[in-house]
Amino acid sequence: MSKSFHPxxxxxxxxxxxxxxxxxxxPSLAxxxxxxxxxLGAKEVKTFKSESENxxxxxxxxxxxxASVEVDLMTxxxxxxxxxxxxxxxxHIGLWVTDIRACVDHLEGEGYTFTPGGIREGASGHDVCFLHPKPREGKGGEGVLIELVQAPEKVIEAYETLEEL
Structure with missing residues (x-):
């Protein structure tokens, strides 16, 4: 018996x-x-090092x-x-979001937990924050670290012009 999805x-x-x-x-960046x-032909955009993020x-x-997707190669x-x-x-997986502050406020109100660090600038220059994969309290990413990424206006505008498949 299949269940219907109701948003x-x-x-x-x-x-x-x-x-x-x-x-x-x-373990091998090489x-x-x-x-x-x-x-696979991914295009190198930049490198990033952070001791605090190891x-x-x-x-x-x-x-x-x-329509490009960033692939971060990490060691x-x-x-x-x-x-x-x-x-x-x-x-982790990163998701474009139209309003990161409103999204975080809404999810926190729904009982979701975020990793320490709050909203901050990510490696590619966009504001980001992370939904905790397995919080001790509250709801989280069901085992997946989810990065919320503030979409720039050009991404939001392009999204508005897309048609459904």
Missing amino acids: PSQEKPYRILGVQQIAVGS GLRSLWIDT VDEIVTTLGKGV PLDPSSSPKVDSPPLN
Whole structure:
């Protein structure tokens, strides 16, 4: 017996527009580069290092223009420290959101928990925050670290012009 999906009746003060990025981790940045850039053809955009986030990262993209998806290739600066950006190997998924502040306020009101750090500038220059994958209290990402990414106006405008498949 299949269940019908019924969207919540409450109007939300934000919209999720689609996937902004995926982040994959490995102990070997060279292995990630070989697979994603050399073999699959991702375009290297920039590199990013953060000791506080324990990450050495290559930011790449697949696709074109506002329809491109960022693929972040990550390895830990210190494999013995946290966070463990290479475990699990699919580290997190990022979602474009029209109004990150309204989204966070709404989700917190619904009992969702975010990781420490609040809304801040991410590696690609967009405001970001992370829904906790497994909070001790409250609701979370059901085991998945979810990054909410403030969509720039050009992404929001392009989304408005898209047609359904």
